[in-house]
Amino acid sequence: MSRKLRLATMDYTKEFIRWSLWYIPIFALVYIVLNVFLREPELNEMSFFSMALSANRIYMLVLGILAVYTFLEWSVNLGLTRKIFFHAMTTAGILTTLFITAATAAVSFLLGFMPWFGTGIPEVSGGVETLVYVGGYLLSTLLYFLGGFLISAGFYRGFVPGMTMVLLNIVIMMGTDIIWPRESGTIGLEALSFDTSTGVAMMVLITIVCLALIYAILRYMIRDIAVKIK
Amino acid sequence: MSKTLQLDKVSLNIKKDRILEDITIKMETGKVYGLIGRNGAGKTSILSLIASFRKPSSGTLAIDGVDLYENADLMDKVDFLYEVDYSDEYDSPRKMFEMTKRYKEGFDMDYALELMEGFGADADKPLHKMSKGQQAATNASIGLASNSPITIFDEVTNGMDAPSREYFYKQVLAAREKMTRIFILSTHIVSEMDYLFDEVIMIHQGRVKLQEPLDVLLERGFRVSGPEEKVAQFTDGMDLLSTERLGPIRSDMVLGRLSEEQLKEIDRLYLDISTVKLQDLFIRLTEEKEEERG
Numbered sequence: 001m002s003r004k005l006r007l008a009t010m011d012y013t014k015e016f017i018r019w020s021l022w023y024i025p026i027f028a029l030v031y032i033v034l035n036v037f038l039r040e041p042e043l044n045e046m047s048f049f050s051m052a053l054s055a056n057r058i059y060m061l062v063l064g065i066l067a068v069y070t071f072l073e074w075s076v077n078l079g080l081t082r083k084i085f086f087h088a089m090t091t092a093g094i095l096t097t098l099f100i101t102a103a104t105a106a107v108s109f110l111l112g113f114m115p116w117f118g119t120g121i122p123e124v125s126g127g128v129e130t131l132v133y134v135g136g137y138l139l140s141t142l143l144y145f146l147g148g149f150l151i152s153a154g155f156y157r158g159f160v161p162g163m164t165m166v167l168l169n170i171v172i173m174m175g176t177d178i179i180w181p182r183e184s185g186t187i188g189l190e191a192l193s194f195d196t197s198t199g200v201a202m203m204v205l206i207t208i209v210c211l212a213l214i215y216a217i218l219r220y221m222i223r224d225i226a227v228k229i230k
Numbered sequence: 231m232s233k234t235l236q237l238d239k240v241s242l243n244i245k246k247d248r249i250l251e252d253i254t255i256k257m258e259t260g261k262v263y264g265l266i267g268r269n270g271a272g273k274t275s276i277l278s279l280i281a282s283f284r285k286p287s288s289g290t291l292a293i294d295g296v297d298l299y300e301n302a303d304l305m306d307k308v309d310f311l312y313e314v315d316y317s318d319e320y321d322s323p324r325k326m327f328e329m330t331k332r333y334k335e336g337f338d339m340d341y342a343l344e345l346m347e348g349f350g351a352d353a354d355k356p357l358h359k360m361s362k363g364q365q366a367a368t369n370a371s372i373g374l375a376s377n378s379p380i381t382i383f384d385e386v387t388n389g390m391d392a393p394s395r396e397y398f399y400k401q402v403l404a405a406r407e408k409m410t411r412i413f414i415l416s417t418h419i420v421s422e423m424d425y426l427f428d429e430v431i432m433i434h435q436g437r438v439k440l441q442e443p444l445d446v447l448l449e450r451g452f453r454v455s456g457p458e459e460k461v462a463q464f465t466d467g468m469d470l471l472s473t474e475r476l477g478p479i480r481s482d483m484v485l486g487r488l489s490e491e492q493l494k495e496i497d498r499l500y501l502d503i504s505t506v507k508l509q510d511l512f513i514r515l516t517e518e519k520e521e522e523r524g
Binding site: 002004224227229 | 244274278281282283284285300301302305306307308310312329330332334372
């Protein structure tokens, strides 16, 4: 990793984490208020982490959408190439995904000691299934970040590329949501399930292919992107 | 040390519009270049290409013969400062300087802070709370203190008051003395800045109209003044750029160089002769083109 790539990765990640330190407490507050005032068994059984897994995806989508508009001009102005910008931003996306997942898990662990809040993930029975479930969400969260990044790059280039990227994202995100059986007990596609290792491997493989596809399109979109002066 | 910046037959198309055509410019280190042109002439587009903000549609752009675009070793040798809207920027100039220093090792932090003091701007105040002039001073300080081999100022004095502009001009000259680098100044305020320029690059309708040393350019024309009839007699048949009258006195601006005979004629007719100002020459030269087009 070159010095500039390392610096840019650090700076983007630092900025994303700074924003996340606003997001996580606000989301925790919403969770606490909902659990204190609403008496819904489904909600009260759900841990903070379980609820955050889904919300984190939307949060990372928003970060992705902000990526080009917030950092591209700044980066090129400091002498970074578009290639460095792209690699640093995707790495920052991965690191932030890991950070918010770990941070929400930690907050959830602490809240779990209090009697008002749930501790489990209702959709899974525990053990390896939980690991696969959380791993799937991690991949999906990263996919949402790259999707947002793609939309951002698309709109930065113009309205038509932007809308095209929105449509592409809808297809890819709907596709990956269908294959991951997140609702309790149900299976997205018959061939794919948590019950068999082949099913899990297929789900992971399909998601990684989607990630690779978005990654490749993103690289193409960023390669010669013109920096606009406001 | 980067010695030359060369744009060779560079063109730029944005969608279906041809913004720049066949731009060939050579710049050498140690000089201050004035990039002048009317609104929409293509000045900022040229600067965007030099700063790698855009990729040329055709042609090459190189530092010492090495292509600049997306070159990680060369891109940080170029500093591009332009008017930025800092209304959403909560960081202070000091924070911005620190960030610049992280990426540009040659950045002189002490000098940047000294410049801010010279501009009378607080380096610790958030940028969104600063006046336009103070924000412009921040940009100017970054550019001057970066010590980048190629430093571009695009209308960077916009918003500055007269003393700040004067301070900036002095600092450009001081920075050039301190270290050999290429300065490119793009401006509308030609009359204030012309004394800074070693060479002038005039852009008109997306093309380079001329690139000449300032003294050579100013010799392209002259102003002759005196009694109406005598001036009219002298300039008859010459390429007149403009005529001004004040009572019985007439002043003609003429494009062309004076011959020995013409100088003797001026003496004989007791006419006054003076050099033209860059701003006048610029206005007339770019007007001329428009008339031709019309």
